[in-house]
Amino acid sequence: MRQAAAYATAQLGGGIFFQVAALLMMPFMTNTLAIPAALAGLAVFIPKLWVMICDPLMGTWSDRVTSVRRGRRPFVLWGGLGTAAGIVAVFVVPGIASPTLLAIYITLAYALGSTAYSAFSVPYLTMGSEITSVSHERTTVMAWRQAFNYGAIMLANTAPLLVERLGGGRTGYADMALILAPICALAIVISWWGVRGVGSRPAVSRSDVNLLARIRAAFGNRAFSQLFRSYCLQFIAIGAAGAAFAYYVVYHVGGDFVILTKLASVMIVGGILAQFGWVRVARRFGKLLAYRFCVFGMAVTQVVYLTLGRGDIAAAFVINFFVGAFASSLLVMAWSMLMDVIVRDEEESGLQRGGVLSGIWSAGEKASAAIGALATGLILQLFDFQVSTEGFIPQSATAHLGIRLVMGVVAPGILLLSLLFLRNFPIGKPLELRQAAE
Numbered sequence: 001m002r003q004a005a006a007y008a009t010a011q012l013g014g015g016i017f018f019q020v021a022a023l024l025m026m027p028f029m030t031n032t033l034a035i036p037a038a039l040a041g042l043a044v045f046i047p048k049l050w051v052m053i054c055d056p057l058m059g060t061w062s063d064r065v066t067s068v069r070r071g072r073r074p075f076v077l078w079g080g081l082g083t084a085a086g087i088v089a090v091f092v093v094p095g096i097a098s099p100t101l102l103a104i105y106i107t108l109a110y111a112l113g114s115t116a117y118s119a120f121s122v123p124y125l126t127m128g129s130e131i132t133s134v135s136h137e138r139t140t141v142m143a144w145r146q147a148f149n150y151g152a153i154m155l156a157n158t159a160p161l162l163v164e165r166l167g168g169g170r171t172g173y174a175d176m177a178l179i180l181a182p183i184c185a186l187a188i189v190i191s192w193w194g195v196r197g198v199g200s201r202p203a204v205s206r207s208d209v210n211l212l213a214r215i216r217a218a219f220g221n222r223a224f225s226q227l228f229r230s231y232c233l234q235f236i237a238i239g240a241a242g243a244a245f246a247y248y249v250v251y252h253v254g255g256d257f258v259i260l261t262k263l264a265s266v267m268i269v270g271g272i273l274a275q276f277g278w279v280r281v282a283r284r285f286g287k288l289l290a291y292r293f294c295v296f297g298m299a300v301t302q303v304v305y306l307t308l309g310r311g312d313i314a315a316a317f318v319i320n321f322f323v324g325a326f327a328s329s330l331l332v333m334a335w336s337m338l339m340d341v342i343v344r345d346e347e348e349s350g351l352q353r354g355g356v357l358s359g360i361w362s363a364g365e366k367a368s369a370a371i372g373a374l375a376t377g378l379i380l381q382l383f384d385f386q387v388s389t390e391g392f393i394p395q396s397a398t399a400h401l402g403i404r405l406v407m408g409v410v411a412p413g414i415l416l417l418s419l420l421f422l423r424n425f426p427i428g429k430p431l432e433l434r435q436a437a438e
Contacts (some may be wrong), residue, residue, distance in 0.1 A: 003131055006194025008144040010076055013187035014121055015152025016180055017083045017113060020159050021090065025262075026373060028091065028173055029106065034389045035099045037067035041377025043103045044243075047111035049318045052363040054118045056215060059359025062123040063352050072123035072130075072355075073192055079120030080188030084181045086113020091177035093170060119361065120188070126358040127195070129339040139287065140337040143279050150268045157178060157264035160246070160257040168391070214356045217349075223341050226355060226421045231334050231361070232368040234295060238327070239372020241302065241411040247380070247403045250392045252267035254310045263313075263320045270321035271328030278329035282336070286334030288425055291333035295422075299415035306408035353387045376406050 021044075029040035058079075062072050089109040096102050131141055162179060163172040219225045249263060251256040282290040301322045308315055340363055342354040383402025384393060 003195055004141045004144045006191055007127065007131060007141065008148040008191075009150040009187050009317055010080060010120075010124055010191030010192065010285060011145045011404040012085055012151045012155075013080050013184040013191070014117060014124065014347060015149045016155055016184040016187075017087050017117055019153050019156035020087060020177075020180060021110065021113075022239070022369065022373070023156055023246065024159055024163070024173070025090065025106075025110070026243050026377065027246050028387075029103065030387045031391055032169060032173065032389065033093070033099060033102045033106075034387055035103045035106075036387055037377045037381045037385055039099070039103045041374040043107045043110065044377075045370045045374040046107050047114045050111055051114050051118055051366045054115055055122050055363035055366070056356055058118045058122040059126065059355035059357070059362075060214060060403055061355070062126065063355035072127050073195060074124035075119055076127070076195075077188060079116050079118070079123070080192070081185055082116025083113060083120050084185040084188065086110070086116050087177045087181045087184060089113055092174040114366070118359075122355060122359045122362045123307040124341065125335075125338075125362060126354045126408050128335065129342040129354055131195075131281035138339040139279050139282055139332065142332045142335040142339065143275050145335065146275055146328055147272060149331070150271050150328065155183065156269050157261050157268070161261045164257045176347040214353055217353070218360055219358075221341070223426050224338075224345065226425050227334070227341060228361060228364055230295075230418045230421035233414050233421070234330065234334075234365040235365050235368035236372040236375070237299075237302075237411040237414035237418075239369030240267060240406055240414070241372070242369070242374045243373040243376035244380075244403055247385075248305070248407050250401055251318070251395055252403055253308060253309065253313055253316050255313055255316075259313060263316055266317050267320040267324030267327075270324030274325035275328045275332050278332065287337050287340075288332050288422065291330065291337065292419060292422055294326045294333060295415055295419055298323060298330060299333040299412040301326060302412035302415065303408055306404060372411075375410070379406055379410070 025044055026037075026040055029035040029043060030037050035043070058075070062075050086109070090106060093105060128138065128141055128145065131138075159176050162176040166172040166175040187219055219228075225420065239255065245264075246260055249260045250257075253259075255263070278290055278294065301319060304319050308319070338357070342357050345357060346352060346354060379402050380399065383398050383405075384396055385399040385402065386393060418423060
């Protein structure tokens with residue numbers, strides 16, 4: 001239990017970078033720096049193209065240099081501290097007037113922060129398969145991780161309020177980053193210290209096979225391939241809805257940054273209350289069934305966003321509670337099933353390549369979220385969304401329609417599509433029960 005909690009603490013640090021960027025990068029660029037929406041979407045998307053290469057490289061590196069005694073802890077420490085610095089780099093911008101040059105700067109800063117995040121997050125994710133050898137215990141570890149991930153979301157959701165209370169504009173965003181970055185760094189250090197003794201599995205040999213061969217082998221793993229494709233589609237939906245959420249709350253429901261923070265907090269409460277219940281469901285009926293139900297439930301709940309009108313803030317709180325409950329458990333089940341896939345792959349292949357599988361997974365997660373954000377930017381521009389330097393200026397009915405379509409049609413449609421890849425998933429309840437019995 002102590003190591004599970006210590007392991008999960010690092011998610012608080014890394015999650016701050018990921019969540020603040022997902023929540024505020026687009027509004028920061030479009031509504032403070034006057035960067036056109038499509039260009040802002042590219043500033044998020046381009047670094048993710050690099051991450052698609054960087055994450056598997058980091059996974060391969062961690063597989064090759066990780067010692068049995070030290071494990072992947074050095075990656076967690078130094079990559080995590082670089083991630084904290086990345087928060088500052090993205091939101092403390094130079095005094096450049098040109099929106100194009102500002103977009104270039106943020107693209108480069110976000111690329112550097114994302115590289116550090118790769119060095120942290122890929123070995124960190126793989127470490128989750130090394131804490132315990134029991135499948136259902138891995139689900140509990142991932143539930144702890146998600147609990148701390150919601151802590152990161154909670155802190156990230158205070159970011160809009162911090163920006164507003166600190167005066168808004170460039171200064172408000174810069175001061176917000178300077179407050180959250182040290183919290184990120186502290187969480188990383190605490191986790192690094194707390195997981196002493198968690199090393200790699202000594203019984204598994206290492207391979208000098210090149211990265212491309214490892215990637216081909218990973219996608220030759222049927223269970224990993226199906227799970228990866230389904231999860232990527234889910235994160236495209238999550239990325240699209242996340243990028244549109246602030247716009248939806250302000251423009252469609254009629255809230256402000258304070259309401260935005262409260263709505264996000266309700267989503268977190270729903271996730272925390274639900275996830276350990278879903279752990280028990282998975283233990284009894286299998287992770288796969290629980291996973292499918294959570295994806296379907298989240299899609300249906302997202303559609304309900306279409307029914308809200310201006311001023312329906314109370315109803316928005318109810319919807320967000322259930323979105324959080326389903327989204328939290330979706331992530332826990334997906335991560336836990338990935339840990340099972342990694343363990344089984346290493347047992348069957350005799351090679352230590354969990355880092356590569358985690359790297360491909362992490363790259364897909366980040367790139368998919370960026371694709372979702374890019375899609376939101378393109379849809380908003382297509383629907384005549386107007387950028388400004390004066391905050392959330394009034395928008396046309398067409399722009400309002402675009403925001404609603406992202407939240408209530410595009411995102412849930414992609415979630416439902418992802419279920420197709422889980423129709424014949426090869427690892428289900430029988431394997432889990434067999435592992436538990438062993």
